[in-house]
Amino acid sequence: MSDFGKFVDAFTPAEVAEKVKTVGVDKANMPLLPLVVLSLMAGAFISFAAMYYTVVMTDANMAYGLSRLIGGLVFALGFILVVVAGAELFTGNTLVVMAYAKRQITFLGLMRNWGIVYFGNAVGALVTVYLVYLSGYLGNAEYGVGVTALKTGLAKVELTTTEAFVRGLFCNVLVCLGSWMVYASRSVTDKVMAVLFPISGFVAMGFEHSIANMYMIPIAMVAAADQAIVAASQLDASQLQALDFSGLMGNLVPVTLGNIVGGVGFVAMAYYLVYVYSGPSQKNSR
Template structure:
């Protein structure tokens, strides 16, 4: 019988669970310098996706559903870069909890990985925000790109704590299911397709991703300091008042917690119970 199928067919869910555990151990034990560099890269990659999204959503008109679908598809760029080029993304690393639950990673190692990756993603995103500011990108389209950046940021900071948490939870369920399917893939094409629909789906549905928001809200704050952009968007001071540090933290904290619950709880621990805990020999 030919072995061709095993090189073409996707890995089974049980095989994926084993891969996620093994990769989780590697991630938790990664040395500091590579972990920091790859975390910075992931923050920048997701920022590139947010930049692409902002351009596409500028002057999108009344085609709400189709515009959000297109915006979601282009936003998948960031996750494709993370998966194919290689980077450490906080939301995907919530799957490392599977290795912790199995006893292969300590709580300290888990927190080290999450902490370094989270703050590395933040720095990567903020550096990208500064480069965007220097590039003049926000003035493109007769200031339309900057106007879209402000509108996007305002939507995010105006969510209630509950809305931000639940949207973060739902977002990372889809992100981690995408990561799960990437682990099932055998080719670059497989991986791109595994990323495309879950990621475009969460964006189109308006769910909240902490690392994306590390770029989107600060870039809106920067855009709001440009009076030409503010005038082009007909914003007033009262509208822009929530685009401040308190607004940023009011979004990032509940969204981050929601991302953790969605990825670690709803995906990693669910599959752990099915494919690892229920099969003690694994």
């Protein structure tokens, strides 16, 4: 292959596996301050995507499938910002487990990364919720945006535990496959295209992303406290009872566990077994 071909061609899956391990070591050893700041930014980036999605889905008169497709495409904004502008997102960081499986980082290092990033993402999302509340954004389109936010969050807290878990699993399989292809990319255009279809796909199919839900359910709770939005939604108080802290946790816990199982078990460890794992050593096999 010519030098030019090596420059433009995507990394092979085996090369990506090596790259994911190396990046995983860097992520696990990242100093606290940049890790926290990048985690906060990721929470805000995903919240921007949810805001964009909410506007697009407001008063959508298109067919169901087409409206879901367009909603998914615009939601990809958040993940494009994460991979191109740079941020630390919990769901994608489940791939860091590959570095742990190869014993290049400790279990404590893995938990440190996941814990700080997850908490930072949550704070970034919740700060965005507060700023959105102050902005009057929910009143746009004669409270139509607020109604969409309300109904979107309500649909999430009404999922059963099993539904939330499995949808979380499916979601992060697609997110981590998108991240995997980003690692194979050599240009910004490559990264955008790698992200676009896995992310739009999980959104269109109604799968569940824990960090997105850290914005979408709390903003629905804020909308439920606004009588003008509730009146415009034509929902009564009894229908909104699930939008509370218990409902939030009832969604986030199974969705987060599903995200972990999907990213770790169905992507990271699957590729680890194919491209990294070399089997028991001869010493251990004697």
